[in-house]
Amino acid sequence: MSTPKRIVLPKIEDRRGNLSVIEEDSLPFKFKRVYYLYDVPSGASRGGHAHCKQSALLIALSGSFDVKIKNGISVEIFTLNKPNEGLLIPNGYWRELDNFSSGGICLVLASGAFEEEDYIRDYKEYLKFKRS
Template structure:
């Protein structure tokens, strides 16, 4: 079995930024600017103050989370360690690999989050209960020994 991901594997990517007096442009190419082929794109908006999104992990799915407008934090957790990463630039994307628990929190009003995903929606890929996630990570860790 490969090494289990840790929060250190949640990396910020600088996306191409073309600056122009008429406005800036950022583009993203699958497998070039993100570490996976993009199969699905979705976005979050109109998140009420105090609400959060996400709060789950994936068995196999990779995601790149980008703040297109406003700002929010992404809490990432590997079952042992947890950190919070602030997103507020549309040319920065946070890679969240499989088996990392992630939640988007602290949305500024009007914020828009774009998520690029490595696969189509599959409910079976989700781990939605944190206690189940911790049990899964413990089991996977024991299999590595």
């Protein structure tokens, strides 16, 4: 897992509703933390950081949002709007989440527990990190 990429999760369709599953061996990392973002106000943005070591999978459980990925050279925008699709983000990539729709929910599966020292929260520091 060297670059961010979309993955399609299994979707079990049923007349009573659909079900998607994420199993331990379906990701290129073991997840240690699960959290979700919701009630994001119109015009607000989340993220705005990179991780030195941690990787993550982001999924739009409800609604939609954009994930802007920067690598210090280029920018790519992924729109997430399906609960059976996710975006794998390896460590070392800057991410910004915005354009949340009303009711948008972002589920995150992270490869590690919260450690403040793993975060790079200043973009200029991120660029220095990428050059090192």
